Amino acid sequence: MEDNKLASGYCFRNNRDFLEIARGANLVLIRRSADSAALRDCIENPEKYLSASTVLKDSRSTKAGIAELADHSPVFIKRYNNKGLRYTLRYMFRNAKPFRTWQAAWYFEMNKIPTPKPLAASASRTAGILKSAYLVTESVPGTIPTLDFCRLMFESRKIQLEYAEAVGDLFSKMHKAGIYHGDSKLSNIYVSRRGKGAFSFGLWDLDGVDIRPKAICENLRASEIARTISSYIEISGRLGERADMEKAICLFTDSYSSASGTRLDMDSIRKKTRKYLKLK
Template identity: 30%
Template sequence: MGACSLWISRDAYDSAAAIELLADPDRLFSLRGAEIVKDQRKIKVARISGGVAGNAANVYLKRYNAFSWRYRFFSLLGPSAARRAWRGASILIENGFRTGRPVAAVECRSWGMLTKSFYVSREIPSAKTLDACWVEELSRDRGVEGRRRRSELLQALAVLFRRLHQARIYHNDLKDANILVRPADHYTVESFFLLDLEGIRRVSRLSLRRRIKNVVQLNRTLGRLVSRADKWRWVRVYLGSEFQDRDARRRWLARIVQATARADAHSMRKRNRDLTK
């Protein structure tokens, strides 16, 4: 037998019409204002302009597909990706970090196994992914003001990573495309919004391995666009007082370089395997 469970932000979507519509989010894909942003085997994403059921705010809808029998079987053991995203948003908001305002999460199961799940969140107006902001807004200005803005953004980003890790919050895919930023004359931690929330969790102790992994994820994405000197300054701000310890600083830099090289090599092997299939 099949059934769906719904978690909803009742403060903004408390009408019967909104609850009925959000209880079956597949219908949102066919709304007049729906624009399909991504449609893949594992996920489908749409931007819905004009709002939902009388609420004028634009939203994003993400559907997680039960793409294999293996996935469905192991879904018996834990919550859906949509439910994890809902929890991830709560973790961020409760600890003072920003993300798109959660609207609803839905998970549908048959005989306890997931068939599909959905996460709906408010659009973040005027925001761009971090890589797009860097390329389109910052890298083109080669003057003094451009250098100041780039330096300020990187410093704020380093503080964001440091505060996340101090709060023992781990995001398993903290690459530049999963960080939104509002282009501005001045950047602070409040300029950033995190995406892909299903991989977020708060742990009792955040290991060094996980901290390194997050830094490497950023280094392998935005790091391709910034100078070596900028990377050095970023690490200095991120480490804070740790940076003053020469041995600790060297260990950190060595681990970042080594972990980045391993990740690059793994990615290359995977691409080569895919090409030979």
């Protein structure tokens, strides 16, 4: 049954997990277990909720925030902006971004990789041109802002090891399942409190995820790890900690190797890390 759920297109069809509502060129997807009048009102009138949300990001490409539904449930809502002609042409014959992220989140869930569950998504087209696109996911409770967690982490070797171990485990599962995140900076690895001194970890912002039929190749694995290491080093510098690059590389590659049972090319990791940091 799990294999059927991972079949291409499963999360876009009417079945026991999802509900598809098509009205002409407009398409709405809803997670059946979350279906409610409040959620439907949100995905049918997303701007009403987005305008009243606590905005987390407002850029040329997206606007996102935490909103409260009519039943007082908190959700994360994101609007994907049309950035111009190139964007219009690119998505005339491709799934709209929220649907691509919807599928990525379902793959994460089926492979037991923590990520916010997708609740609803919509896209509206006119003459094939994408006019609007929205994604609604669950809101993860107790998340710690990235810089706040990093301050704690850089003061504790124990937390550094716990974090690296969690990242190694997440990435190992992801790569084994043929999933490449594509933007594995620290702000996309969320941390939430699980109790006194305990944390849980997961991945979000899946817009750049690439799903492949086989396990991710060594070169892309190295790129993913190097992106995380470079982000770790960059944030340490912002916080006045100045993490040693070689020690940071060992911290994350050792944890990844332990979780995945594979050894990555250390020279490749160093080269990619320096490239991300724009070092010569």
